[in-house]
Amino acid sequence: MNRLQQLFAGNKKDLLSIYYTAGYPTLSSTLDIAEALEKAGADFLEIGFPYSDPVADGPTIQHSSQTSLDSGMDLNLLFDQLADLRKRVSIPIILMGYVNPVIQYGVERFCKKAAEVGVDGLIIPDLPMYEYETLYKKTFADNNLSNIILVTPQTSDERIRKIDELSDCFIYLLSSASITGNSLQMSDGLDAYFKRIEDMQLKNPTIVGFGIADKTSYQKACQYNRGAIVGSAFVKFLGEGGDYLSGIDGFVKRFK
Incomplete structure (x- = not known):
């Protein structure tokens, strides 16, 4: 098992993942941030590789991606940093x-490099599930990389079952079909969505992302799921300036 599968094979609950963009707020900050987040208590991390047209991301992550690209970040540099x-x-x-940068880099080459530097999984939201299953599943498996697939409130039960079949560590539940950065809305509809997934008794645990910005939304997500992902709130924190590395411990303690 890779590290991600080992984590989810255990019984630990209220897992906290943090997302941030590689090369932001400074080009050389990628590993320093990862190290500080682990020390602060994050359970696993998502490092975003920037793209010029991040259609699913809100203004905060879009800005971080553009800043990173303008500074010179690309996949070659990212893998060098992750060495x-x-x-x-x-x-x-x-x-x-x-998916576009991955295809340009070469999917097999990308997966091989990711495995070489110690990456455990990939989230590529616009990689079609059919293409993954028919073209790339073996490549992911050969490099011991988990593919994390997204589910929205509008995803059909049939598709969710298929995603569960193709997954081997966790399923990423989007709290809404909106872009990143919108606050998690406490509503009967959200409860019904989480309960619906829980009642399906999937073999893979679920983690919630989009809109996790404070302890209340984090605890709400953890009520029905194994944990939650904080993205835009952390990227916004990084962009506020100052000594962000020393502030990471306090940021993580906002949630757990």
Whole structure:
């Protein structure tokens, strides 16, 4: 098992994942942030590789992506930066981004490099499930990489069952079909959505993302799921300036 599968094979609940964009707020900050997040208590991390047209992301992550790209970040540089990842960080690491840069880099080459630097999983939201299953599933498996697939409130039960069949660590539940950065709305509809997924008794646990910005929304997500992902709120924190590395411990303590 990779580190991600080992984490989810255990019984630990209220898992906290943090997303941030590689190369933001400074080009060289990628590993320093990862190390600080692990020390602060994050259970696993999602490192985003920037793309020029991040259609599912809100203004905060869009800005971080553009800043990173303008500074010179690309996949070659990211993998160079991650060469020392496992000398400094032990928790599971996921790379998250759009499929276009991966295809341009070469899917097999991308997966091989990710495995070499110690990445455990990939989240590529716009990689069609059919293409993954028919073209790339073996490549992911050969490199011991988990593919994390997204579910929205509008996803049919049939598709969710298929996603569960193709998954091997966790399923990423979007709290809404909106873009990143919108606050998690406490509503009967959200409860019904979480309960619906819980009642399906899927073999894979679920983690909630989009809109987790404070302890209340984090606890709401954890009520029905194994944990939650904080993204835009952390990226916004990084962009506020100051000594962000020393502030990461306090940020994580806002949630757990």
